[in-house]
Amino acid sequence: MNVETTEKKPRGKRGQGCIYQPKGSRNYWIKFSVNGSTIQQSAETESRREALDKLKAEILKHANGDAVAAGRVTVDDLYSVLLTDYRINQKALWWAELNWNKHLKPLFGGMQAKNVGTDTLSRYIESRRKENAANGSINRELSLLQRAFMLGYESQPRKVARPLRFHRLAESKPRQGFIEQKQYDTLAANCSDLFMRAMLALAYSFGFRKGELLSLKVSDVDLFAGTIRLRDSKNGEPRKVALTEDAKNLLAACVAGKSAEHAVFTRGKGTKPVADFRATWAALCCRAGLGQMICKGCSKPVEHGSKCENCPGRKRLKYRGLLFHDQRRSAA
Structure with a gap:
């Protein structure tokens, strides 16, 4: 009696993954392991051959470090x-x-x-x-x-499949007009907050930006040398400038009693950094006659700290006038 023997087809190596069809699904799914974690995902095809190609491609991605990290990345x-x-x-x-x-x-x-x-x-x-x-x-x-x-x-492995792109919005041209010495003197005379007075002096004298000022630490101020160092400038390069006598005296008062890691500009005697000073700036400009509050309901001027007499209830007020950026006269 003749007995036919058939050779078994060699199986793939363990760990290379497999494809399968879940019950009730027409699409194939792929399954493989990476660093001890099992990954399962739809091959998004009803073709067995295409599913196998998808499996091989995903395994190759992970082997080359090009795959997106498993899990839901937020x-x-x-x-x-x-x-x-x-x-x-x-x-x-x-x-x-x-x-x-x-x-x-x-x-x-x-x-x-x-x-x-x-x-x-x-x-x-x-x-x-x-x-x-x-x-x-x-x-x-x-x-x-x-x-x-x-x-x-x-990052390795990648957390996202592709970078994010967006069309930048058109920005207005840089402001050209800066305030005069007389206007600056008026602001300084009406400024009751120490931190605001010091920020005003630095911005007007050296053109420091708001973000640069708020990031200043006590360690950045050298009163003996009469200099101040900006680590977080707009172009990413640190810079150092010599202080005027007025700015030096104001900064000396700001850093008094603080440690090197504390922020230069804080409210009162606290050590919590100033994050938002728009309300303080609006009140200062209104007192100096360089700004005014406008009622959002009727668009009429309202005295700072008062209610609009033309609108019932308390309508929100918006500030209109000199911006902090406008009061610099030069750039360090």
């Missing part, structure tokens, strides 16, 4: 990578945290990174414009988000 995860990068490179961490908590988190917090696209960015832009945010502010906020996605894309 925008919060990506932004935490950005904050770590800011902390390591000693960038303006407070500014990145402020923009996330105040502007970006309400929309993007908890959202899966893969769901962020053109429609999501458009909704964010529309919501910020309803808050009367300038195009430049929106651009800088979205640039932080873009940087977070880029760091996630460059």
Whole structure:
């Protein structure tokens, strides 16, 4: 009797994965292991051959370190990578945290990174414009988000499949007019807050920007040498300038009793850094006659600290007048 023997086809190596069809599904799924973790995902095809090709491609991606990390990556995860990068490179961490908590988190917090696209960015832009945010502010906020996605894309393994891109909004031309000495003297005379008076002197004399001033630490001020060092300048390069006598005296009062790691500008005798001084600035400009409060209900001027007599109830007031950026006369 003739007995036919058939050779068994060699099986693939263990760990290379497999394909299967779940009950009730027409599409194939792929399954493989990476570093002890099992990954299962749809091959998005009814073809066995295409499913096998998909399996091989995914295994190769993970072998080359090009695959996206397993699990649901949220925008919060990506932004935490950005904050770590800011902390390591000693960038303006407070500014990145402020923009996330105040502007970006309400929309993007908890959202899966893969769901962020053109429609999501458009909704964010529309919501910020309803808050009367300038195009430049929106651009800088979205640039932080873009940087977070880029760091996630460059990490190993990748946290996102592709970087985030957005069309930058058109920004207005740089302001040209600065205040005169007489206007500065009026502001200084009406300024009752020490931190505001010192910030006013530095911004007017040297052209320091708001973010540069708020990030100053006591260790950046050298009263013996009469200099101040900016670590977080706009171009990313530190710079040092010699102080005027007026600025030196004001800074001496600001840093008195503080440790090297404390912020220079704080309210009263506390050590908590000043984060937002818009209300203080608006009140100062109104007292100096360089600004006014406008009722949002009827668009008529209202005395600072008062209610609008033309509108029932308490309508919100908005400030209109000199901006902090406008009062610099030169750039250090």
